[in-house]
Each structure stands twice: as structure tokens, then as C-alpha cells.
Amino acid sequence: MKLLSVRNIEKRYGHKFNVTKAIDGVSFGVDAGEFVAIMGPSGSGKTTLLNCISTIDTVSSGQILLEGTDITKLKGAALSDFRRKNLGFIFQDFNLLDTLTAYENIALALSIQKIVPDRIDERVNAVAKQLGIADVLEKYPYQMSGGQKQRVAAARAVVTSPRMILADEPTGALDSKSAKMLLERLSYLNQRRGATILMVTHDSLSASYASRIIFLKDGKLFYQLKRGQASRKQLFGKILRVVATLEEGQGDAR
Amino acid sequence: MLARLSLANIRRSLRDYAIYFCTLVIGVAVFYVFNAVSSQAAALPLTAGGSHVAKVLGDALAAISLFVAAVLGLLIVYASRFLMKRRNREFALYLLLGMSKRQVSTILLVETLIIGIGSLGVGLVVGVLLSQLMSGLVASLFDASMGAYRFTVSHDAITKAVRNFAIMYAIVMLLNRRAVARMKLIDLMQSERRSEQVRLKNPVLCVVVFVIGVALLALAYIAVTLEPLAITGAALTIHIIIGIIGTFLVFWSVSGLFLRIVMSMRDVYYRDLNCFTFRQVSSKINTVVFSMTVICIMLFFTICMLSSAFALRNGMYANFRDRCPADFEVRHAPIAMGSEEHVAYDDVVERYARYGFDVRAPLADCVHFHTYSDPSLSFVGGRSAASGMAPEAYGSGGDTEIIRVSDYNALRALFGREQLELGEGEFAIICDFDKGRAFYDRMLKDGSQLEVFGRTLSSRYRQSQDGFVDLSSMRSNAGIVVVPDDAVDEAGASIDRVIGNYAVQDGGQRQGIEEQCRAERDAVEGQMDAEADAGTLQGSYFIRLITKDQIVSESITSGALMTFVCLYIGLVFLVASGAILALRALTDSVDSVSRYETLRKIGVDDRDIDRSLLIQTGLFFLLPLLVACVHAVFGMRFMMAFITLVGVESVFGSIALTVLIILLVYGGYFVATLAGSKRIIEAGVRSA
Numbered sequence: 001m002k003l004l005s006v007r008n009i010e011k012r013y014g015h016k017f018n019v020t021k022a023i024d025g026v027s028f029g030v031d032a033g034e035f036v037a038i039m040g041p042s043g044s045g046k047t048t049l050l051n052c053i054s055t056i057d058t059v060s061s062g063q064i065l066l067e068g069t070d071i072t073k074l075k076g077a078a079l080s081d082f083r084r085k086n087l088g089f090i091f092q093d094f095n096l097l098d099t100l101t102a103y104e105n106i107a108l109a110l111s112i113q114k115i116v117p118d119r120i121d122e123r124v125n126a127v128a129k130q131l132g133i134a135d136v137l138e139k140y141p142y143q144m145s146g147g148q149k150q151r152v153a154a155a156r157a158v159v160t161s162p163r164m165i166l167a168d169e170p171t172g173a174l175d176s177k178s179a180k181m182l183l184e185r186l187s188y189l190n191q192r193r194g195a196t197i198l199m200v201t202h203d204s205l206s207a208s209y210a211s212r213i214i215f216l217k218d219g220k221l222f223y224q225l226k227r228g229q230a231s232r233k234q235l236f237g238k239i240l241r242v243v244a245t246l247e248e249g250q251g252d253a254r
Numbered sequence: 255m256l257a258r259l260s261l262a263n264i265r266r267s268l269r270d271y272a273i274y275f276c277t278l279v280i281g282v283a284v285f286y287v288f289n290a291v292s293s294q295a296a297a298l299p300l301t302a303g304g305s306h307v308a309k310v311l312g313d314a315l316a317a318i319s320l321f322v323a324a325v326l327g328l329l330i331v332y333a334s335r336f337l338m339k340r341r342n343r344e345f346a347l348y349l350l351l352g353m354s355k356r357q358v359s360t361i362l363l364v365e366t367l368i369i370g371i372g373s374l375g376v377g378l379v380v381g382v383l384l385s386q387l388m389s390g391l392v393a394s395l396f397d398a399s400m401g402a403y404r405f406t407v408s409h410d411a412i413t414k415a416v417r418n419f420a421i422m423y424a425i426v427m428l429l430n431r432r433a434v435a436r437m438k439l440i441d442l443m444q445s446e447r448r449s450e451q452v453r454l455k456n457p458v459l460c461v462v463v464f465v466i467g468v469a470l471l472a473l474a475y476i477a478v479t480l481e482p483l484a485i486t487g488a489a490l491t492i493h494i495i496i497g498i499i500g501t502f503l504v505f506w507s508v509s510g511l512f513l514r515i516v517m518s519m520r521d522v523y524y525r526d527l528n529c530f531t532f533r534q535v536s537s538k539i540n541t542v543v544f545s546m547t548v549i550c551i552m553l554f555f556t557i558c559m560l561s562s563a564f565a566l567r568n569g570m571y572a573n574f575r576d577r578c579p580a581d582f583e584v585r586h587a588p589i590a591m592g593s594e595e596h597v598a599y600d601d602v603v604e605r606y607a608r609y610g611f612d613v614r615a616p617l618a619d620c621v622h623f624h625t626y627s628d629p630s631l632s633f634v635g636g637r638s639a640a641s642g643m644a645p646e647a648y649g650s651g652g653d654t655e656i657i658r659v660s661d662y663n664a665l666r667a668l669f670g671r672e673q674l675e676l677g678e679g680e681f682a683i684i685c686d687f688d689k690g691r692a693f694y695d696r697m698l699k700d701g702s703q704l705e706v707f708g709r710t711l712s713s714r715y716r717q718s719q720d721g722f723v724d725l726s727s728m729r730s731n732a733g734i735v736v737v738p739d740d741a742v743d744e745a746g747a748s749i750d751r752v753i754g755n756y757a758v759q760d761g762g763q764r765q766g767i768e769e770q771c772r773a774e775r776d777a778v779e780g781q782m783d784a785e786a787d788a789g790t791l792q793g794s795y796f797i798r799l800i801t802k803d804q805i806v807s808e809s810i811t812s813g814a815l816m817t818f819v820c821l822y823i824g825l826v827f828l829v830a831s832g833a834i835l836a837l838r839a840l841t842d843s844v845d846s847v848s849r850y851e852t853l854r855k856i857g858v859d860d861r862d863i864d865r866s867l868l869i870q871t872g873l874f875f876l877l878p879l880l881v882a883c884v885h886a887v888f889g890m891r892f893m894m895a896f897i898t899l900v901g902v903e904s905v906f907g908s909i910a911l912t913v914l915i916i917l918l919v920y921g922g923y924f925v926a927t928l929a930g931s932k933r934i935i936e937a938g939v940r941s942a
Contacts, residue, residue, distance in 0.1 A: 077861070080859050081857075083856075095852040095855060097530060097849055098849070100530065104533075108529060108530060111525055111526055117520045118520075
């Protein structure tokens with residue numbers, strides 16, 4: 001069974017006579033342990049798709065199953081319960097709590113899961129080591145660089161060992177060096193810890209770290225690319241070609 | 255166009271303005287209600303004395319109103335400046351769009367006008383309605399029957415409220431205008447980008463400051479409770495200032511200290527949302543140390559003032575019913591000019607008769623008697639150090655009065671109390687003032703004997719007996735010795751008295767009699783002065799006339815005065831405290847919306863967020879109240895020293911009433927703030 005299966009979902013905005021489809025009949029699946037990137041130009045519906053999967057937004061029709069549970073049917077306390085237990089989030093603007101230290105930001109993800117305070121320390125330290133942020137744990141967000149903040153956010157997302165990590169443009173606010181470091185850490189988590197990652201990005205280089213890339217255009221599935229045995233550089237080349245086709249198509253449409 | 259923008263602004267920032275607006279409405283309403291009291295009292299069927307009281311009360315409340323206007327003015331200026339600072343981005347947008355500062359100024363002016371006129375209008379309506387309830391309280395304070403209910407509107411109070419608040423709003427407008435003139439676009443734009451910096455205070459410094467703060471408070475506490483009656487006004491001011499400094503230092507250090515302590519308890523800190531909650535509370539308190547000190551002091555004064563005022567009022571009302579069981583007393587006493595000069599006693603009935611008056615004419619029943627004094631009176635044979643001490647040593651002043659048991663029992667019969675039993679060779683001490691009772695009780699317990707007029711008497715009772723001679727509004731008899739009739743020497747006769755009840759009890763006639771008695775007394779005194787000048791009267795005397803009606807009206811004056819003044823100031827302080835905290839907490843919630851969004855995104859339950867909000871708001875409101883309560887424990891001990899002088903035994907009921915008022919006003923602000931914060935956060939999350 002797939003870990004995640006998205007079945008023919010639609011997200012419609014507007015009224016009866018003027019409907020915009022942000023997502024128009026998208027279906028795909030994600031296996032446990034995969035690192036999937038979703039690419040597409042602005043307005044292709046990739047963030048909307050991620051929001052629907054992360055239960056922040058709701059779909060107009062279709063099903064999203066995570067380990068057999070239809071998450072589009074969840075409501076209220078069950079929804080936040082589900083989100084807390086099964087999903088980890090990394091956002092473009094980090095979304096760290098500015099009043100807490102890095103350590104406390106990571107620990108909070110555990111404490112809201114009612115994990116006993118004794119177990120928190122070892123887990124925070126372990127994940128901090130894996131993400132290379134052990135030396136900034138006592139700092140506040142305003143004292144850290146963007147890259148450090150994003151790695152703290154990544155640590156917060158994985159420390160609870162969620163079923164799936166959802167990342168929305170995680171490198172969007174980072175310089176290239178920090179971005180590279182973060183992506184290397186993410187693939188490390190993916191390969192060593194077996195974390196399943198679903199990442200939305202418009203950056204080809206970021207996408208080249210994934211094992212599979214799904215291209216969206218105008219709310220529809222446009223193309224899929226699998227890494228197979230290719231190296232990251234080779235994959236990057238392939239991605240660039242698909243993106244070129246995508247953008248060319250857009251040029252045609254204009 | 256600008257007016258429409260103003261209106262739209264107000265509607266949009268309703269969540270910021272709602273509490274501000276309500277506070278203005280309450281301010282106007284309270285202002286009206288208390289200024290309307292004097293006209294309400296004037297409408298009551300009061301006696302001449304009563305209307306005098308009403309006038310005094312009116313004058314006092316008018317004077318306090320100036321102070322209240324100043325407090326409310328400061329609150330309004332503070333709140334409007336605070337709300338304006340939060341709109342920097344909006345002003346920046348206006349200026350970027352090419353609006354002139356003049357136009358921005360106009361927008362603010364129109365906003366202030368709309369809010370001002372609105373709050374004044376609503377406040378006056380609320381005030382007029384509330385003052386109808388107040389008229390019942392006024393009537394009961396004046397001990398007058400309300401008569402038929404009438405709907406009253408005080409034009410004088412309306413004029414005053416409109417004038418005062420118009421001045422306050424005008425000041426706000428001027429200040430806003432100046433603030434706009436000083437705005438710099440770059441500052442406005444950059445103000446949004448301020449990064450939240452968490453500065454944890456140095457823990458060692460926190461501990462040191464906290465200890466110093468607590469030490470200062472302890473110093474002030476000890477100073478005011480050790481010997482309250484010996485403290486001068488200037489010393490009290492210094493102790494209060496020390497207390498305020500101590501309070502400030504405690505608030506400055508407590509949040510950091512508190513956070514450190516909680517952080518060291520990992521089991522608590524890393525449970526649920528606790529680490530977030532405590533950080534929020536700590537940073538919230540850190541930014542309002544000064545306001546919190548002011549609020550805490552205001553709450554402290556409110557608690558002490560209200561409790562004391564209620565206690566004094568209740569005490570007086572209870573006491574004069576008990577301690578003034580007859581209508582009329584004339585006391586004729588020689589004025590001793592130095593103790594060696596013994597002035598002969600003078601019979602007051604004969605003195606009146608000599609000038610053609612009958613002091614007993616208006617009285618249905620009365621007792622005519624005199625007391626004695628013996629400069630060599632002393633207690634002997636007791637075991638304690640107090641024995642042998644002259645009774646005036648504790649401050650009762652003058653020689654201790656001695657009364658014959660038959661006179662005293664006649665008086666008790668008149669008062670409708672049971673007789674005092676006294677055997678041959680025995681004495682008793684009557685007393686109803688706390689300090690005097692303590693002194694005599696100790697003496698009698700030790701088995702002291704009394705030496706008086708050359709005889710030695712032993713005490714019939716092991717303690718002083720509750721009793722008094724003079725009519726009074728309070729328990730003020732510090733001790734009178736009752737002896738067998740044959741134990742006194744007429745040479746020691748001292749103060750002559752006639753105590754009795756009027757023959758007529760009807761209100762109108764009674765007032766006439768009362769006025770006549772006063773006139774007669776004045777006439778007798780005039781004649782005596784003339785005789786003294788002519789040399790036919792040796793020594794000097796004074797005639798004191800005490801009547802129940804006078805005592806009642808005096809008690810009412812002080813009781814009503816204190817109650818109204820303290821209630822007035824207390825309410826305004828409570829409203830000001832609640833409003834400042836509410837504004838701070840609400841704007842803080844607006845600033846924290848993004849934090850709650852993050853919490854929800856990472857899967858925190860709404861329930862947990864609500865609980866965190868409750869703890870944050872609760873601690874924020876509770877902390878100043880808690881510190882104020884600790885202050886009040888000592889403040890009330892200080893006040894008790896004075897309250898017991900008036901003979902009030904218990905302040906429990908008064909404190910309970912005070913707590914109720916605080917719960918209503920301050921608690922109301924707390925509930926409103928909590929609901930407001932919840933709404934802000936939910937709205938913020940939904941829009942995200």
C-alpha cells in the first residue's frame with residue numbers, strides 16, 4: 001500500500017459562472033521512504049496541493065489517503081490530532097516561534113505530543129546533531145542565520161518521527177550555500193532515517209535532490225521524472241529540460 | 255472623504271478600540287453619577303442638618319472630580335498615544351500615497367471627535383440610568399426614606415462631564431497633532447521591521463534586585479505596622495514611596511526570576527505548551543514593568559480605601575445606634591487651667607434656673623447627676639508593672655472620672671440597660687474603648703486595688719465592664735470608675751450632667767425644640783461670660799450640648815462622605831487599571847497572531863491554545879492584584895489602628911464587599927480581554 005495516495009482531487013474557487021480550478025483532477029501516490037518534489041511555475045497549484053495534503057486547506061472533491069485514512073473527512077480536534085501525530089512541516093518563512101530558543105522550538109513539537117520531558121532532551125539533541133545545529137540550540141531565531149533557522153525548522157519537523165514531512169519552498173528564503181546545506185541534510189534524513197519527504201519548490205537545483213519529481217501546470221499533472229540510477233547532476237539536467245518545455249509551453253499560451 | 259476614511263478606520267480597528275471606547279463610556283458614566291449625587295441628595299426630604307451634609311458632600315465630590323478628571327485624562331492620553339503608535343504602517347501608507355500631514359492630522363481629529371462624541375453620549379445615557387440606582391444608595395446613606403421614586407437628571411452634572419471630557423479630548427487632539435507633525439516617513443516604515451528581541455535579564459542581577467525590592471517592601475511594611483499611631487504624614491509618604499520603589503523592583507525582576515525557576519523545572523517547562531506560555535507571560539510582563547507598578551499601587555489604594563470606608567461607615571452606623579440611647583445631654587464642666595487650680599463644680603440645672611431657663615423643660619424623663627475626680631486616685635497592690643501607674647499615662651487625658659453607683663444605675667435605667675451590681679467596699683470600671691479596656695483589664699486581672707478619697711476599694715469584677723456615660727457616635731469611653739455612693743467626697747465633685755429624652759418625638763416639633771435648646775445654651779453661656787467679666791463667677795466653665803440628632807447627622811456626614819469619596823476614587827482606579835492591562839494584553843495578542851498561526855500549523859489543539867491564553871491573561875491580571883493584596887494586608891493593619899479608634903471591631907464584611915467590587919470591575923476587564931484575545935487570534939488564524 002502507498003503511504004500517500006491522492007485520488008483525482010480538485011480545488012475550485014469562485015462562483016458558478018466563473019470557476020477557477022487551482023487543482024484540476026490530480027492523482028499520484030507516494031511510497032514510504034520516497035523524497036518527492038513537486039515543481040511548477042507560479043500559479044500551477046503546487047502550494048494549494050501541498051496545503052490540501054497538509055490539511056491546512058480543504059479540497060473541493062477527490063480523496064487524499066494517508067495510510068488508508070481519508071484526511072479530507074477529518075474535522076476539528078481529530079484534524080489537529082492527525083496533523084500533530086503524522087505530519088511534520090517546513091515552511092518557506094521558517095515559522096519558528098521568536099520568543100523561544102532553537103532548543104525550545106524543537107522541544108515544543110515533542111511536548112505538544114505529550115511526550116514525557118525526560119525523553120525530550122535526548123531526542124532534541126540527536127536530531128540537532130543530524131542537522132548540524134547542535135551549537136545554536138541555545139540561540140533565539142533573531143540570533144541565527146536563515147540557513148540555521150531553516151535547519152531548526154527541519155529539526156522540529158522530523159523530531160517527532162512523522163509519517164511524512166511536508167516542505168513548502170524550504171529554500172525560498174535561503175542563499176545558495178545555506179540552501180545546499182539544508183537539502184543535503186534533508187536527503188540525509190531521507191536516506192538514513194527513512195523519512196518520507198514531499199517538497200514543493202520552483203527551484204530546479206532543490207528538486208534535483210529528490211528521488212522523483214512531479215511537474216504541475218495549470219493545476220494538472222504535466223510530467224513525472226524519476227531519478228533511477230542517475231546522479232544528481234544528471235537529474236538536474238533532465239529537470240532543466242522539462243522546465244524549459246514547461247516555460248516554453250507557457251510562452252506559447254501567451 | 256477623510257471623514258469616511260476615519261469612520262472606516264474606527265470600524266476596522268474596532269477590536270483595538272472596543273475596550274478603549276467602553277472605558278471612556280464607563281469614565282463618563284462614573285463622572286456623571288458621582289457629580290449627580292449632590293443634586294439627588296438635595297431632592298431628598300432632609301432635615302436642615304441633612305441638607306448641610308448634602309452640600310458638604312457635593313463640594314467634596316466636586317473637588318475629588320478634579321482629581322478623577324486628571325486620572326481619566328492621563329488614561330485617555332496614554333491609551334490614545336498607545337493606539338496611535340500601533341498604526342505607524344497605516345500612516346506610512348497615507349504619506350506614501352501623497353497625503354499631507356495636515357490631512358493625516360484631520361483624519362485623526364475626526365476619529366477623536368467621533369469617539370469623543372460617541373463615548374460622551376453613550377456615557378451620559380449609561381450614567382443617567384446608573385444614577386437612578388444610585389439614588390437608592392444615596393437615600394440609605396442619608397438614612398432618609400426615599401419617598402416616591404422619581405427619575406432625576408442632573409443638568410449640572412451633565413455640564414460638568416461634557417466640559418471635563420471636552421477638555422481631555424481637546425488635549426488628545428493637540429497631542430496627536432504634534433505627534434503627526436513630528437512623524438518621519440522612514441521611521442514609520444521601519445517601525446514594522448523591528449525584530450522581536452528576547453532579552454533574558456541576568457539571573458544574578460534579577461535575584462539581587464528581587465531581594466532588594468522585597469527588603470524595601472519589608473522595611474515599609476514593618477515601619478507602618480509597628481507603631482501606626484505614631485507615624486506622621488511626612489513619614490507615611492516616605493514609607494509609601496519606599497513601598498512603590500520596592501514594588502517596581504519586584505516587578506522588574508519577577509518575570510525573569512519566575513521564568514528561570516520554571517525553566518529549571520523541566521517536567522513543568524516541557525509539558526504541553528508551557529514553554530511557549532511562560533515565555534509569553536515573561537516578555538509581556540517585562541514590557542510593562544512601569545505600568546504594572548502604577549496599576550498595583552492603584553489597586554492597593556483601592557482595596558485599603560474601600561475596606562476602610564465601608565468599615566468606618568458601618569462601624570459608625572452600628573455604634574451610634576448603640577452608644578447614643580438618649581436624645582439629649584448637657585454637660586457642664588469647669589475648665590481646669592493647670593492641675594493645681596481646682597475649680598468648683600457648678601450645678602447646671604441651678605445655673606439655667608438662675609437665668610430664667612429650665613433645662614429639663616423639653617425632657618420627658620431625665621437623670622441629673624455629677625461625677626467626681628480625685629487627683630490622688632491610684633491603683634495599688636497589683637502584681638504587674640502597670641500597677642501604681644496613673645491611668646492617664648496611656649493617654650486618656652485629665653483625671654479619671656468617678657461616678658456613684660446609684661447615679662450610674664439611674665442612667666442605665668434611662669438607657670434601658672440592666673443595672674450594675676456593686677457591693678460595699680467595691681468598685682468597677684466601665685469602659686468601651688479598646689485601648690482603655692486593654693489597660694484596665696490587665697490591671698484588674700492582676701488584682702489591683704483602688705485608692706480613692708482616702709479609702710481603698712477592691713474590684714468587684716476581674717475585668718472592665720462595657721459601659722459609658724456620655725452620648726457619642728463611637729465607642730470612646732476610655733474608662734470611668736464606679737464606686738459606692740458613700741465612697742465619694744462632695745469636695746471632689748467635678749462635671750455636672752443632665753441626660754434625657756425629649757417629650758415630643760415628632761420630627762418637625764423636635765427640630766424646633768432642638769433649636770430652642772441651642773439658643774438657651776448660648777444664652778446661658780453668654781450670661782456666664784458676663785458674670786465672669788463682672789467678677790461674680792469664679793473660674794471658667796463650658797456647657798456642652800450633645801443631641802442624638804446632631805450625632806446622627808455628623809455620622810452621616812462622615813460616613814456618606816467617606817463612602818462616596820472612596821467609592822468614586824476606587825472605581826476610577828479600578829477602571830484605569832483594568833483598561834491599561836486590557837489594552838496592553840489585546841495589542842499583545844494582535845502582535846502574537848503569527849505565533850498562534852505557527853502553533854496551529856504544527857498541530858496544536860485549539861483547546862491547548864485557549865488554555866495557554868487563559869494562563870497568560872490570568873497571570874497578567876493576577877500578578878499586580880496579588881502584589882496589591884500583599885501590600886493591602888499590611889496597609890489594612892495600619893488602617894485598622896485608626897479604624898479601631900472609632901470603635902470598629904471587624905472589617906471582614908467590608909473587605910468582602912471590596913473584593914466583590916474588584917471582582918466585578920477588574921474581573922470584568924479580565925473576561926473582556928480574554929474574549930477579545932481569543933477573537934483576535936481566531937480571526938488571525940482564519941485569515942491566514
